[in-house]
Amino acid sequence: MPSSAPLDLSPRPHPCKGVDAVVIGRNEGARLQACIASLIPQVDRVIYVDSGSTDGSVELARALGAEVVPLEMTQPFTAARARNAGLERVRGGYVQCVDGDCAVDADWVATALAFAASQPQAVVICGRRRERFPDASVYNRLIDAEWNTPVGRALACGGDALMQVAAVRAVGGFDASLIAGEEPDLCLRLARNGAEIWRIDAEMTLHDAAITQFSQWWKRSRRAGHAFAEGTARHGRAPERHWVAEARRAVIWGLGVPAVALVAGALHPLGVAVLLAWPLQVLRLTPRLGGEAAIFTVLGKLPEAQGVLGYWWGRLRRKRAGLIEYK
Template sequence: MSAPVDAVVIGRNEGARLIACLASLQGQVQRIIYVDSGSTDGSAAAARQAGADVVALDMGQPFTAARARNAGLARTRAPFVQFVDGDCVVQPGWIAAAQGHLEADVDLAVVCGRRRETAPEASVYNRLCDIEWDTPIGSARACGGDAMMRRAAIVAVGGYTEDLIAGEEPDLCLRLRAAGWGIWRLDAEMTRHDANITRISEWWRRTRRAGYAYAEGAARHGAPPERHWVAELRRALIWGLGLPVLILLAALIWWPAVVLLLIYPAQVIRLARRGGDWGWATFTVLGKFAEAGGALRYYIRRARRSRAQLIEYK
């Protein structure tokens, strides 16, 4: 018989999306643990009614998704744990496929699949998320928030790093790989995610959070051999900060130097020709400014030795 699976769902004020998430897990897992992070929309009560074991985080302590995942993990007992964000719906057949793969390969700690956006056509920002989720099949360096994991392996490396406000999954996967475990991306439908990003301000905050994660990840694990997020951070700082400052300084000395700003549309053209998507290319270049801002936020916070504040985009 197959080993049982517990599910850990985290969320805050997800409303109908949470109900759909919990319903998609019914009958597929042994137990559902829902970790609520200060919801005011009745999510905790709705989850109890749906049969979930509800954990209410103490919001007197700084909240992070990593802290919520660890709180759920502490309630699990099954050898495999399916982590799911509360705005996602698990696809039919995924639990059995992931469970079977973990049972067949005892060297794997994590199995993930294809996360898709529910409505990529609703906004360019949703479509960008859908592109982001389309990662290569096979051996992987990291997973996202939705993944099935071998409980013993996660516990052995200390679980998620709770003070990370973003990038907690790559951080966990890095430590798992260092301990000799593998991460695998299956060619299978895993979850449907509802980003529901309709405004550029929401996309900007989400991208700025990524820049913060790049800076913190590089600070923690940027040394060889991992060089964790060093390349991503370098690109953000060069394109989003270094080049604009240099061009501005050059223009103050000799105003025709502003023509150097054409390097940005040229980069958009280069990326679009390579990737075949003008929207993705445009926002990839624009996003470097947001990422640089997020990295600066991390460096300022570290210099001041202040507590990290969550960067929410919705």
């Protein structure tokens, strides 16, 4: 299916044997219902891991036929911890991981499984994730473009992907201590074990970011900065140089430019001209990204730098970081 085609959510009478689905969520409501309903016709079992919902999600999931795993909330919650709890219940050879705010294309699991059969080293397979309401806000529109990653061998996947269970278990699953960036961390460890990660040209999921406010976008960008910093701290010295460039860009543009402008401005009024580096960077990125994306890419370095600094400040204080939630 070409990547430009609309997502098909109509039921199909072809469950893929040997595939279980793990859905994670909290207070997703109607979005969870759409998610589970889209998976039931495609997989052997749907395992829903709930993280303290108060909106009836647990009862809804059970009524739809999913096996429910309620997380014990006395321990720190992370999406990685929830996914691992679901993986413990998986019996099939493959698992379809899905976030509870996503609906899965009716042909996705069969398409991904067929690709896995043709590429034995393909341990993680993802496709095109789209935003359900890209025109609801500039933030949703930017996220929809963010999901449109290149087709072919990839370094990482997002929260939605078909994975070979034995390979994931062989590297210890997701790192439950990570509050963000757990999928790229897993993919890096899988690749070190000889596995391949693929993004194929097929429709996969409809995602509902539901970001309509600047503050939500800021928190999401800050979370990304935290992930860059922690990824660099864990794997930055390894040959992969995991997220070193991303963390460096966040610090240079989000911290370095304003800091230099502040010092220079204190020495001479014209010193604040250093801030012109931001619009010049926007102009440089516009031909490749488009004006809107270029503006938010540069602006996003401020919350990303905040996330980087927050990670290192917490590490110095030996304090575990809490979740950075944007909705």
